[in-house]
Amino acid sequence: MRLFLALSEELHFGRAAARLFMTQSALSRQIQDLERRLGVPLFARDSRTVRLTDAGSALTVEARATVEAMGLLRVRAGQWARTLTGHVVVGTIGAEAAMPYTSAILERLGVLHPGITVEVRSLNFSEHLAQLLSGDIDVAFLRPPVPPDIELLELAVEPRVACLAAGDPLADRSGIRLADLSDRVFVDVPPEVPRVWWDFWAVDPRPDGTRVRYGPVVSDMEGLLLSVARGEGMCFLPAAARDFFPRPGVRYVDVVDLSPSVSALGWPAQRRLRPGVQAMREAAAAVMAAPGREGATSS
Known part of the structure; x- marks a missing residue:
């Protein structure tokens, strides 16, 4: 379905294959296999052009819904897998992964919950809030402001x-x-x-x-x-x-x-009690309450 949608948007096997990081011949074989499995031609092609058939045009809506549903299923399955295995996915943006409070919180997490494994992902401007809200990541070291359904623990303030x-x-x-x-x-x-x-x-x-x-x-x-x-x-x-x-x-x-700018640990409000999120919140609160640090408030 994902390959079909890419080709339906590009209408060019070479461009679609490059976009999908695969060879043009492999893409062609996958599309032919999909057409055989569905029992209808999706594309009309000759040596110069590629265009959607009527059936292909009609099926793009269902194909897109299928891809989106599978993506959501993967996210939800990943959330439950992390819950069952004690794995937490931490997002960072900019230089947040290198900040001293990030290292201190992850170190404290290991002390408080030695059975939890951690995966750290460096995310771009578009990804860090979107993946936090979708559940692709559990928590994020970020810089507010954030949408209202994300809760924050303030970590530091700087100009x-x-x-x-x-x-x-x-x-x-x-x-x-x-x-x-x-x-x-x-x-x-x-x-x-x-x-x-x-x-x-x-x-x-x-x-x-x-x-x-x-x-x-x-x-x-x-x-x-x-x-x-x-x-x-x-x-x-x-x-x-x-x-x-x-x-x-x-x-x-x-x-x-x-x-000034505020640094914070953020998590979705509706997932604040998930084991991985709760463990990260606990570790962050312990670090912020340590002697020599000013207290921070959750919002």
């Missing part, structure tokens, strides 16, 4: 800085204000990313009510930094980016009137 191209006239200043950046284009993210999240990072609208002008769309940190280095747009990042993401052509500048 945000402007990420500018090295050639920007403001790049060598020791400090700037938001108003200095009013004419700058801001990088954007794909539509799958909750807008409330990127509006916070873009400070959109600005304190004077003006809206941000957006430029190139990026999906992850490397794409974002490349876009900034090329002078295509700017962004705001946690101050830790200075240490974790130094890049040629990129400069980080303090913004004196920019609100």
